[in-house]
Amino acid sequence: MVDLLLHGKPVSIESAINSIDTVRKLKEEISSRWDVLVSCQLLSFAGKQLLDDAPLPSTSAQPVRVTDFWPLRKKKTVVEIEKTEERGISLKQLQDLIAFLQAESEDGKLPWRSRETILEVKSVNLYQIAEWTIKPATSADSCSYVELVATNPAGQVPTWFISHAWAEPVWEFVNCVARHGQLRDLRETDKPPETSEFYDEVDSGLRSIFALAALPACAKGGLTKELESIATVLQKDTMDRESLNLNLTDMKQLTDDLLERLAPTLPPKLQELTLHLARCEQVTDIGVKRICAFIPKALTFLIFSLHGCQITDVALAEIARALPFSMKRLRLSFGLCNSITNIGLQKLAMPPNLTFLTLDFDGCPQLGDDGLVAIIKTLPTSLETLNLNLMGCHGVGNKSLKALSQKKLRLHKLDLCCFACHNVSDDGASVLAANLPKSLQRFALDLRGTQVTETGIAAMVTENLKEVDWYFQTNDITKHIDSLQELREWHKLQKPLAGAAGPALRKTKKQ
Structure with a gap:
């Protein structure tokens, strides 16, 4: 037996x-x-x-x-990718690997050992994953792991190189990559959302251009003809279209003139629009103004990424004027737009019926409390989810946190990134902690590079929270904290800790 x-x-x-x-x-x-x-x-x-x-x-x-290993490969045959340099792995595939390990574990412990030590999901490194997953899963087919899990060879061609150590926990590496992508407004483009045949037709064309944009050969052919063909597709049978995603990320040749040709083709009855212009370095206020002139009045959902574009306060004012009152969900990304200032933020009033808002000001050195306080004052009371990325906004300090605490919002989720906001301290954190909405269930907080200590972070953990992510330096006193309950118990003891928030990540869930 x-x-x-x-x-x-x-x-x-x-x-x-x-x-x-x-x-x-x-x-x-x-x-x-x-x-x-x-x-x-x-x-x-x-x-x-x-x-x-x-x-x-x-x-x-x-x-x-x-x-x-079937949940990883999901097919009987593997995809052959001849060139090793074209075997890039996507974040989704890394997350699938973590999910597989979690499914194989019990209370975080895997059924495998390395040198008599029981392996755990959150600490297993690439050497150990290679021994227990990659090699046994690929040996029968004599292929790479990427070839095992890939469905489309073209979707594996890498556009980014990330250096990492094999000995570091894969769990932490994957979470860091995901967080970096969130903060820098980076997205995978190999598989668009499935909304409609029209959406797929347009987006697949844009994705093919995006693939070409990463190659030097693209510089010879130019982008005008390609965008004109997309405009033709948009003009064909689009009057009643309600959803559209245009991903023009990293198109170095995209200019204001090309956007001017594309803007009038936006379907007038759109309710959902996603427009990614991240790192299109030739896009300026002129192109943004042209796009804004054709934003449909019925729009309820907008993602507009201008990360790394050459825009100023003028563009922010144009966007504010174009946002319809009907807007429910809004995501605006202005990361690395070095020319925007507090004056632009003061013009960026929010629509009155928003329930979801993401504002990304990552690496905007001229922004400070005056601009952020002005935006906070316009936040509608209908807001349920608020994501603020203020990473590298050195002028942001306690005044902004106090303004947020005074705004009577009924938030369910709050993601606040103040990484390298050097003027934020326990004073601002304590005021915010004392006035967190009772409705708040999930709180993500990044206070690395600030003057906030663990005491200030722990003060923010209210009884209503079901999940908290926080980033701070752990030490011998705090390294045991792995749950909300433990964090609350530690806070009650009021043990003083030295040192400001640092690079470590802890994630807790209510038990």
């Missing part, structure tokens, strides 16, 4: 059946009975791998663990 643990359930096989005396034969029997591909199986016993030609364990004190 061979006892197995398959997909979390105990099952058994009579070892005498079909003369099952090796691991390979056991895999074949598992495949026959439960339709688990042999190439997708990894068998382990007592935390150690069982090789194909090895005999079965002689003891039945615990079951043989069957790891099924």
Whole structure:
């Protein structure tokens, strides 16, 4: 009798059946009975791998663990990508790997060992993942991990290089990449949302241009003809379209003149519009003004990314004038727009019926309290989710936090990034903590590079919160804090800590 643990359930096989005396034969029997591909199986016993030609364990004190790699590959054949340099891995694929490890774990502990140490999801490194996941999952097909999980070779061509250490926890690396993408307004473009045939037609064309934009050869052909063809598609049968996504990210050749040709083709009845112009370095106030002139009045949802564009306060004023009163969800990104100032923020009034708002001012060195306070004053009471990215806005200080605390909002979610806002201290944090909305359920807080200590952070943890993300330097006193309850208990003890917020990340959930 061979006892197995398959997909979390105990099952058994009579070892005498079909003369099952090796691991390979056991895999074949598992495949026959439960339709688990042999190439997708990894068998382990007592935390150690069982090789194909090895005999079965002689003891039945615990079951043989069957790891099924099908959730990772999801297809019987692998995608061949000839050039190694074109085997980039996406953030989504990394997150899928983490999700797979979580599914294989129990209370965060994996059923595998490395040098007699039990592996854990949050601390397992790339060496250990290679041993327990990558190598066994790819050995039967003699392929790379990217080829195993990829569905479209073109979607794996990398546009970014990220350096990392194999010995660092993969969990932390993936979370850092995700957070960096959120703060820098970076998105994957290999798979657009599925909304309509029209959307797919337009977006697929734009994505093909985006792929070309990353290649030097694109500089020879120019972008005018491509955008004109997109405008033609938009003009065809678009009068009643309600949703549109235009991703022009990183198109270095995109100019105000080209935007002027594209703007009049926006469907007039749009209710949802996503327009990514991030890092289009030739786009200025003129192009933004032209786009704003054709923003439909029925719009309720807008994502407008101008991250890294050459805009000034004029563009912010144009956007403010163009935002319809009907707007419910709004995301504006002005990261690395070095020329915008407090004057522009003072003109950027928010629509009165918003329920969701994201404002990204990452790396805007001229912004300070005067501009941010002006925006906060215009926040509508209908707002339920607020995301403020003030990373690198060195002029932002306690005055902004106090203004936010005085605004009587009924927020459910608040994400506040004050990374490197050097003038923010415990004074501002304590005022905000004392006036957090009772309706608040989720709070994400980044106070690295500020004067806020762990005491100020802990003061913000109200009884209504179900989840908190916070970034600060842990030490011998705080390293044990892994839950909201522990954070609250620590706060009650009021132990003084030295040092301001630092680079470590902790995430807690209500237990």
